[in-house]
Amino acid sequence: MATEAANGNNHVVVKKPPTPSPLRNSKFFQSNLRILVTGGAGFIGSHLVDKLMENEKNEVIVADNFFTGSKDNLKKWIGHPRFELIRHDITEPLLVEVDQIYHLACPASPIFYKHNPVKTIKTNVMGTMNMLGLAKRVGARILLTSTSEVYGDPLEHPQKEEYWGNVNPIGVRSCYDEGKRVAETLMFDYHRQHGLEIRIARIFNTYGPRMNIDDGRVVSNFIAQALRGESLTVQAPGTQTRSFCYVSDMVDGLIRLMEGDNTGPINIGNPGEFTMMELAEIVKELIEPSISIEIVENTPDDPRQRKPDITKAKQLLGWEPKITLRQGLPLMEEDFRLRLGVPKKA
Numbered sequence: 001m002a003t004e005a006a007n008g009n010n011h012v013v014v015k016k017p018p019t020p021s022p023l024r025n026s027k028f029f030q031s032n033l034r035i036l037v038t039g040g041a042g043f044i045g046s047h048l049v050d051k052l053m054e055n056e057k058n059e060v061i062v063a064d065n066f067f068t069g070s071k072d073n074l075k076k077w078i079g080h081p082r083f084e085l086i087r088h089d090i091t092e093p094l095l096v097e098v099d100q101i102y103h104l105a106c107p108a109s110p111i112f113y114k115h116n117p118v119k120t121i122k123t124n125v126m127g128t129m130n131m132l133g134l135a136k137r138v139g140a141r142i143l144l145t146s147t148s149e150v151y152g153d154p155l156e157h158p159q160k161e162e163y164w165g166n167v168n169p170i171g172v173r174s175c176y177d178e179g180k181r182v183a184e185t186l187m188f189d190y191h192r193q194h195g196l197e198i199r200i201a202r203i204f205n206t207y208g209p210r211m212n213i214d215d216g217r218v219v220s221n222f223i224a225q226a227l228r229g230e231s232l233t234v235q236a237p238g239t240q241t242r243s244f245c246y247v248s249d250m251v252d253g254l255i256r257l258m259e260g261d262n263t264g265p266i267n268i269g270n271p272g273e274f275t276m277m278e279l280a281e282i283v284k285e286l287i288e289p290s291i292s293i294e295i296v297e298n299t300p301d302d303p304r305q306r307k308p309d310i311t312k313a314k315q316l317l318g319w320e321p322k323i324t325l326r327q328g329l330p331l332m333e334e335d336f337r338l339r340l341g342v343p344k345k346a
């Protein structure tokens with residue numbers, strides 16, 4: 001470990017990052033930057049890929065096991081000379097030569113991450129170790145999409161990055177929130193011990209087109225229910241809050257974080273805070289005023305409040321969200337209408 005302990009000084013010195021592969025300078029490289037996106041076939045990942053592919057100097061490789069993601073989300077890039085899609089489970093090592101890694105692979109919706117909790121924690125721990133090992137070997141910068149769930153059921157509100165959280169280590173959500181906490185630890189240990197260039201984003205609830213229709217998360221549930229003419233299922237008590245960020249704002253924040261000089265963790269989210277009952281009322285008003293709202297049973301350890309303090313993102317990344325919930329919901333409604341085959345009434 002790179003410490004000055006031998007000199008009697010316990011101060012930790014962060015090593016310089018490893019030198020990138022000499023292959024990067026080969027004349028066969030068409031692009032200036034080769035970027036790996038793990039989980040790139042998922043909701044946020046596929047929007048990130050779209051944005052990265054807009055830059056003609058980028059070559060993008062997606063590694064995904066298609067557990068919650070789909071090739072459909074990437075169909076416009078399949079066959080493109082600067083794009084490659086690999087079916088790969090990140091709990092196994094991956095050998096590729098890249099300059100940057102956006103590490104998103106992990107089921108994100110509670111119904112999916114609880115479906116096989118052992119696999120979820122393996123993805124967070126072994127998967128993140130594999131991606132860090134890859135970053136170390138090739139000298140790539142790596143960004144982890146962590147989560148506001150690292151704050152657990154927060155006792156501080158709004159949540160600042162300095163808050164250590166209130167997390168149940170043995171609950172049904174732990175495979176995900178504790179998994180992400182370990183992933184953050186691994187990122188910082190590789191940074192301190194091996195000099196890796198790391199970036200950590202703490203993402204707060206993000207929504208938008210391409211979410212799985214039966215994803216189980218609240219915004220997709222409410223929109224699908226409203227379009228199917230079903231009642232909106234507000235989980236009790238309905239006073240719990242979340243802050244919803246539109247996906248294009250999120251992608252912009254992730255790219256700024258990757259390109260900037262700060263390791264993070266940095267909260268990326270929209271501070272507009274809503275109770276789940278308020279969200280249901282807005283969806284009802286915007287999409288289908290005739291539907292009813294039903295209170296149903298909640299799941300254990302559901303955080304009672306969540307709202308990001310984004311001072312750091314504003315100061316360090318020059319980032320803040322642009323799209324309000326009332327602007328973003330109709331964009332998602334349009335996508336869901338197309339996929340569900342429910343046209344808007346004239």
Ligand SMILES: NC(=O)c1ccc[n+]([C@@H]2O[C@H](COP(=O)([O-])OP(=O)(O)OC[C@H]3O[C@@H](n4cnc5c(N)ncnc54)[C@H](O)[C@@H]3O)[C@@H](O)[C@H]2O)c1
Nearest residue numbers: 039041042043044065066067068069090106108203205206
């Ligand atoms: N959407 C949000 O509100 C939110 C909030 C906080 C954090 N995040 C984080 O952002 C990332 C993306 O979330 P999302 O909403 O796009 O979810 P998503 O489920 O749509 O995408 C996750 C992707 O990872 C893939 N994946 C899962 N396990 C894998 C494995 N073992 N190997 C390879 N691929 C695997 C899935 O197939 C999918 O394509 C996740 O890391 C999630 O924890 C999302």
Ligand SMILES: O=C(O)[C@H]1O[C@H](OP(=O)(O)OP(=O)(O)OC[C@H]2O[C@@H](n3ccc(=O)[nH]c3=O)[C@H](O)[C@@H]2O)[C@H](O)[C@@H](O)[C@@H]1O
Nearest residue numbers: 108110147148149203204205217218221233234235240276
């Ligand atoms: O942003 C985050 O950091 C995390 O948010 C989500 O977790 P959660 O906020 O619980 O997401 P939802 O399942 O969408 O639930 C949000 C709230 O809506 C409620 N809900 C959910 C679904 C539903 O049909 N009705 C309903 O009222 C839940 O009880 C909860 O209070 C997911 O775990 C992750 O995608 C992500 O890491």
